[in-house]
Amino acid sequence: MIGINPYFARLRGGYLFAEIAKRTEEYRRLNPDKELIRLGIGDVTQPLVPEVIRAMHGAVDEMSREDTFRGYGPYYGYDFLVRAIIENDYAKRGVTVGEDEVFVNDGCKSDSSGILDLFSEETSIAVCDPVYPVYVDAAVMSGRGGVFDEKTEAFSRIDTLRCDAANGFLPIVPDADAPDAFRGLIFLCFPNNPTGKAIGREDLKAWVEYANRTDSVILYDSAYEAYISEDLPHSIFEIEGARTCAIELRSFSKTAGFTGVRCGYTVIPTELKRDGTRIRDLWARRQATHFNGVSYITQRAAEAVYSKVGKRQTEGVVRYYLENARVLRQGLSECGFKVNGGVNAPYLWVETPEKKASWAFFDELLEKHAIVVTPGSGFGAAGEGYFRITAFGSWENASKAILRLKAGDYAGNGRRG
Ligand SMILES: Cc1ncc(COP(=O)(O)O)c(C=O)c1O
Structure with missing residues (x-):
C-alpha cells in the first residue's frame, strides 16, 4: 500500500x-x-563581497581543468573549510572544536529540521514563542507535534517558551527539579529571529545547566551570530558544560550574503551522547545517506570569508x-x-x-x-x-x-x- x-x-x-x-x-x-x-x-540585499567572488571564479577555473577538477567532495566538508571554521569561529574565541565535529552543509535550515531524524518519535520538543516557524513545522511533519489546539494556539506535544516584554524576550529557564520538568530537544536561537534579542553568558549558562541536569539537548541556532556587537557569547560552546548538551547551527547566509549561494555548518561535540550513543556518529551516518556535500566552488567561497x-x-x-x-x-x-x-x-x-x-x-x-x-x-x-x-x-x-x-x-x- x-x-x-x-x-x-x-x-x-x-x-x-x-x-x-x-x-x-x-x-x-x-x-x-x-x-x-x-x-x-529576512533576505539580504547586498551583493557578495569581491573577495568571495574572486575565490568563486578561481574555483570555477579549477573545475574547468582535468588536473584540478573535483567530483563528489567529502560528505562533511573539505578540510580547508573545516579548518578555517575551527580556527576563526572557535579557536580565536578560546573554544576547542575537533575537525570531526564540524559538518558543512547547504545552510542551516536543512539541518535544523534534519536533526530530528536522530531522535525517537517520542522525543519532546520545546521552542520559543515567537519562533522561526521551521522548527515547529519540521516537528509537526515528523509526527512530533501532536494536535493543534485552536484555543491555546499551540501543538499538544510542543512545549512553548514564551518570550515577551515581561521577560525581556528571553525564555524563562524551567525548574530542573520539578517532577514534570521538560526533558527533550530545546530549540534556542540567539540572536533571535524574530525578536532581535541576544542572550548573555549567565542566561545561556542557566540553559546549559538545565539541559545537562534534565538530559535535554539544546539545538542552538546562531545564524545571526555575526550581528553581535556587544560583549555576549558568540557560540554556546563558550559556556562550560555545553559540549555534553548542545548542537550548534551556523550559516554564511547572513554573515556573508550566502542566502542564494547556500553554505553553513553544524557542530556536534563528540561528548554529546544520549542512550549511550554518540549523536555525532549518528549525524555522520545520516549525512552520508541524505547529503552529498556542498559544491567545491561554494566551499572555496566560504573559505574566502575567513581570509583577511x-x-x-x-x-x-x-x-x-x-x-x-x-x-x-x-x-x-x-x-x-x-x-x-x-x-x-x-x-x-x-x-x-x-x-x-x-x-x-x-x-x-x-x-x-x-x-x-x-x-x-x-x-x-x-x-x-x-x-x-x-x-x-x-x-x-x-x-x-x-x-x-x-x-x-x-x-x-x-x-x-
Ligand atoms: C533563525 C534562522 N535559522 C536558520 C535560517 C536559515 O538559514 P540558512 O539560509 O542558513 O538556511 C534562518 C533564515 O532566515 C533563520 O532566520
Whole structure:
C-alpha cells in the first residue's frame, strides 16, 4: 500500500511570507504608481563581497581543468573549510572544536529540521514563542507535534517558551527539579529571529545547566551570530558544560550574503551522547545517506570569508545592515513606537500602536504608507501585537521609511494614527 504522511495535514495555515506577498501584490495592483518599501522578508540585499567572488571564479577555473577538477567532495566538508571554521569561529574565541565535529552543509535550515531524524518519535520538543516557524513545522511533519489546539494556539506535544516584554524576550529557564520538568530537544536561537534579542553568558549558562541536569539537548541556532556587537557569547560552546548538551547551527547566509549561494555548518561535540550513543556518529551516518556535500566552488567561497580581506569586506556589509537597524530603531522610537532588538541583530521587534492586531497593523502600514513589514503573529501566539522589521534592505529605503512615517501618521514624538 501507499499512504501520504498524515502529519502534513496538521501543519498550520498558509506560509506567512506567501500571505504577505499576496496582500502586497494586491496593493500594487490597485496602486501601481505608489513606491513600495519592503522591510518584510529576512533576505539580504547586498551583493557578495569581491573577495568571495574572486575565490568563486578561481574555483570555477579549477573545475574547468582535468588536473584540478573535483567530483563528489567529502560528505562533511573539505578540510580547508573545516579548518578555517575551527580556527576563526572557535579557536580565536578560546573554544576547542575537533575537525570531526564540524559538518558543512547547504545552510542551516536543512539541518535544523534534519536533526530530528536522530531522535525517537517520542522525543519532546520545546521552542520559543515567537519562533522561526521551521522548527515547529519540521516537528509537526515528523509526527512530533501532536494536535493543534485552536484555543491555546499551540501543538499538544510542543512545549512553548514564551518570550515577551515581561521577560525581556528571553525564555524563562524551567525548574530542573520539578517532577514534570521538560526533558527533550530545546530549540534556542540567539540572536533571535524574530525578536532581535541576544542572550548573555549567565542566561545561556542557566540553559546549559538545565539541559545537562534534565538530559535535554539544546539545538542552538546562531545564524545571526555575526550581528553581535556587544560583549555576549558568540557560540554556546563558550559556556562550560555545553559540549555534553548542545548542537550548534551556523550559516554564511547572513554573515556573508550566502542566502542564494547556500553554505553553513553544524557542530556536534563528540561528548554529546544520549542512550549511550554518540549523536555525532549518528549525524555522520545520516549525512552520508541524505547529503552529498556542498559544491567545491561554494566551499572555496566560504573559505574566502575567513581570509583577511574577505573578513574585512564581509564585516563591512554587516556594519552596513547594523547601521540600517540603528536608523530604523532611532526613527521608529522617535515616532513613538516601542522598539526591541536591532542592536545585536538585523531584526527589530516592534509593538503595534494601541495593541492593534499584527495583521491589521500590517494592512494599515501598507495602505497608508506603502511599507511592508512582517506581522508578529506569523511567528506564534506571543507575536500578536508586534511586527518585525528587517535591516536587510538598503540604507536609502530604511531612511525613506522613517521619513514617510514622520511625514504621515507619526509626526514628531506624538502618534496620531
Ligand atoms: C533563525 C534562522 N535559522 C536558520 C535560517 C536559515 O538559514 P540558512 O539560509 O542558513 O538556511 C534562518 C533564515 O532566515 C533563520 O532566520
